[in-house]
Amino acid sequence: MKLASLKHGRDGRLVVVSRDLTRATDAFIVVPTLQRALDEWERYAPALEALAEQLEHGSVPSFRFHEHDCAAPLPRAYARRHAAAWPAYPALLRQAAGAEAPAGEAAPLRHAASDAFLGPRDPLAHDDPAASLDLSAGLAVVTGDVPRGADAAAAAGAVRLVALVAEVIRHDRLRPDGLDLDGAEAPALAASLSPVAVTPDELGEAWRDGALHRKLLVSRNGKTLGCPESGADLGHSLVALVAEAARHRALGAGTIVSAGPVSNRGIDGGPGRAAAEGGAGHACLAEARAAEALTSGWARTPYLAAGDRFRIEMKDAGGHSIFGAIEHDVAG
Amino acid sequence: MKLASLKHGRDGRLVVVSRDLTRATDAFIVVPTLQRALDEWERYAPALEALAEQLEHGSVPSFRFHEHDCAAPLPRAYARRHAAAWPAYPALLRQAAGAEAPAGEAAPLRHAASDAFLGPRDPLAHDDPAASLDLSAGLAVVTGDVPRGADAAAAAGAVRLVALVAEVIRHDRLRPDGLDLDGAEAPALAASLSPVAVTPDELGEAWRDGALHRKLLVSRNGKTLGCPESGADLGHSLVALVAEAARHRALGAGTIVSAGPVSNRGIDGGPGRAAAEGGAGHACLAEARAAEALTSGWARTPYLAAGDRFRIEMKDAGGHSIFGAIEHDVAG
Numbered sequence: 331m332k333l334a335s336l337k338h339g340r341d342g343r344l345v346v347v348s349r350d351l352t353r354a355t356d357a358f359i360v361v362p363t364l365q366r367a368l369d370e371w372e373r374y375a376p377a378l379e380a381l382a383e384q385l386e387h388g389s390v391p392s393f394r395f396h397e398h399d400c401a402a403p404l405p406r407a408y409a410r411r412h413a414a415a416w417p418a419y420p421a422l423l424r425q426a427a428g429a430e431a432p433a434g435e436a437a438p439l440r441h442a443a444s445d446a447f448l449g450p451r452d453p454l455a456h457d458d459p460a461a462s463l464d465l466s467a468g469l470a471v472v473t474g475d476v477p478r479g480a481d482a483a484a485a486a487g488a489v490r491l492v493a494l495v496a497e498v499i500r501h502d503r504l505r506p507d508g509l510d511l512d513g514a515e516a517p518a519l520a521a522s523l524s525p526v527a528v529t530p531d532e533l534g535e536a537w538r539d540g541a542l543h544r545k546l547l548v549s550r551n552g553k554t555l556g557c558p559e560s561g562a563d564l565g566h567s568l569v570a571l572v573a574e575a576a577r578h579r580a581l582g583a584g585t586i587v588s589a590g591p592v593s594n595r596g597i598d599g600g601p602g603r604a605a606a607e608g609g610a611g612h613a614c615l616a617e618a619r620a621a622e623a624l625t626s627g628w629a630r631t632p633y634l635a636a637g638d639r640f641r642i643e644m645k646d647a648g649g650h651s652i653f654g655a656i657e658h659d660v661a662g
Numbered sequence: 663m664k665l666a667s668l669k670h671g672r673d674g675r676l677v678v679v680s681r682d683l684t685r686a687t688d689a690f691i692v693v694p695t696l697q698r699a700l701d702e703w704e705r706y707a708p709a710l711e712a713l714a715e716q717l718e719h720g721s722v723p724s725f726r727f728h729e730h731d732c733a734a735p736l737p738r739a740y741a742r743r744h745a746a747a748w749p750a751y752p753a754l755l756r757q758a759a760g761a762e763a764p765a766g767e768a769a770p771l772r773h774a775a776s777d778a779f780l781g782p783r784d785p786l787a788h789d790d791p792a793a794s795l796d797l798s799a800g801l802a803v804v805t806g807d808v809p810r811g812a813d814a815a816a817a818a819g820a821v822r823l824v825a826l827v828a829e830v831i832r833h834d835r836l837r838p839d840g841l842d843l844d845g846a847e848a849p850a851l852a853a854s855l856s857p858v859a860v861t862p863d864e865l866g867e868a869w870r871d872g873a874l875h876r877k878l879l880v881s882r883n884g885k886t887l888g889c890p891e892s893g894a895d896l897g898h899s900l901v902a903l904v905a906e907a908a909r910h911r912a913l914g915a916g917t918i919v920s921a922g923p924v925s926n927r928g929i930d931g932g933p934g935r936a937a938a939e940g941g942a943g944h945a946c947l948a949e950a951r952a953a954e955a956l957t958s959g960w961a962r963t964p965y966l967a968a969g970d971r972f973r974i975e976m977k978d979a980g981g982h983s984i985f986g987a988i989e990h991d992v993a994g
Binding site: 340369406408409440442443444445446500519578579580581582585 | 672701738739740741772773774775776777778832851852910911912913914915917
């Protein structure tokens with residue numbers, strides 16, 4: 331099934347969305363918010379699934395679904411852990427900066443803000459001319475309760491929903507090692523989720539080996555920035571990240587485990603070609619700039635500027651949007 | 663007023679507690695959980711204050727308050743930012759490890775887990791013999807909504823509640839720079855809050871300049887480990903940390919900003935004397951060990967072991983417990 335939260339108060343108003351994203355029906359008669367559904371998933375999920383079936387058959391009152399009316403599916407969550415799970419991204423940024431690779435794991439999880447996701451069509455404020463603002467496009471899963479030390483099978487079984495995620499990052503605040511200039515962690519200013527979150531069974535064959543295998547379509551002002559394959563060049567699958575997040579402590583229902591940006595290696599293991607040259611391109615501006623700097627010595631792609639529109643979407647094998655689109659206009 | 667959440671479901675059952683912590687009355691008739699009270703503080707706080715007054719006068723039904731029945735006041739929160747706001751602590755640890763001070767700010771805020779606070783009397787699992795387990799004692803504030811870029815006055819006005827905090831840390835996973843061995847942030851395995859959270863007005867003169875000015879009493883197995891003055895040797899006050907946390911993004915109601923461990927400098931600016939020698943001692947075991955290593959060449963104080971009891975409390979000028987005690991027994 332596909333779920334969304336329409337803008338309403340701090341936690342939104344849960345709706346069930348049709349597979350083709352054209353219609354929705356209120357879930358209020360079952361449970362008013364997604365967090366409460368996740369808190370007692372075994373109790374509420376069957377009734378929500380029944381609503382989804384009735385919606386497909388037209389046997390329940392419904393209304394036209396507008397992605398613009400959406401908050402994030404979980405407008406605020408109690409926990410988020412994020413990792414750069416596609417190692418080509420940090421490798422490229424380090425290479426362009428002439429920095430050494432850190433010892434240890436490629437994709438450490440960090441605690442990330444989860445208390446105020448932007449709506450998928452909310453404008454991005456860009457009021458600091460010194461800020462090198464970027465959007466990083468990736469994937470997220472929403473978990474149920476995951477016991478401490480859960481194995482991969484338990485982690486896979488705890489994935490309740492899958493969504494797209496975008497992180498707003500200020501690159502002028504980053505050192506090559508990914509830390510803030512002040513020594514704190516990378517300052518993701520904000521994050522957003524796709525309008526719709528879907529249960530793994532909706533993804534069919536594209537959801538396998540703990541990962542989602544589809545191209546992530548990223549564009550800026552209507553021009554493709556990248557279309558990297560999310561199932562390729564993974565250092566850690568989403569399910570492996572859930573298990574890693576639960577290694578030392580249990581995860582509560584509604585925990586978001588996110589990963590991004592999606593990043594594919596070039597054929598020779600190097601930067602890979604830009605989307606305009608037929609390559610997979612990039613799912614964030616910083617990576618495009620690093621690739622340009624390495625191949626031509628000049629980072630041509632500018633960071634976000636007022637007036638820009640940044641769009642992130644993923645389509646199924648039939649060409650239909652799975653999650654709806656994250657689309658942020660940059661406001662000056 | 664003083665508020666607590668009795669153990670009940672995922673979010674506890676909000677109660678108003680008497681000033682002397684002996685009696686409590688159900689807040690359910692006003693609002694069932696602390697998060698919901700914080701979400702609409704202007705609406706609910708006056709009625710909760712009225713309940714608190716009635717409780718003091720014995721004009722409302724009440725029951726005996728047991729700290730053992732408590733969950734954390736906010737059993738799960740949407741956000742927590744934590745800083746080592748007393749610079750003597752990181753300075754001592756670095757000095758003992760022979761590590762250099764990092765460039766930049768002394769107390770960067772990090773995102774910290776807030777989704778599952780331990781109850782103040784819950785046992786601590788210690789099932790990994792390789793783990794150097796420590797408890798770090800500090801202070802926390804719970805905020806209302808704080809707009810992005812709020813100044814110190816706005817940050818001060820947004821402090822809704824003050825509480826004690828304890829973080830469970832695995833020091834064998836830490837490098838001298840405070841990062842995890844894998845390159846991720848310091849792995850606080852768990853955290854707990856005092857049984858009771860109090861509004862700043864309950865603290866009187868002890869709450870000034872954005873900080874709480876009282877001794878934090880920390881003991882292990884009944885012997886004082888430290889009694890550092892929480893208003894002294896502060897790099898950043900709690901209110902300054904709230905403003906810093908809101909520098910780049912707004913904070914939502916119920917955000918926890920925590921700081922610790924409380925740490926005083928010695929008279930000569932050095933490690934300071936142990937509590938057993940009449941000094942302020944230490945609010946965590948790692949700092950006690952670092953001080954011992956620096957002064958005698960031998961870190962005598964062992965990390966936590968099964969059977970240990972670790973207690974954290976703060977008393978008012980009359981010797982009465984302000985927040986109740988965090989007291990964790992270490993289970994093997």
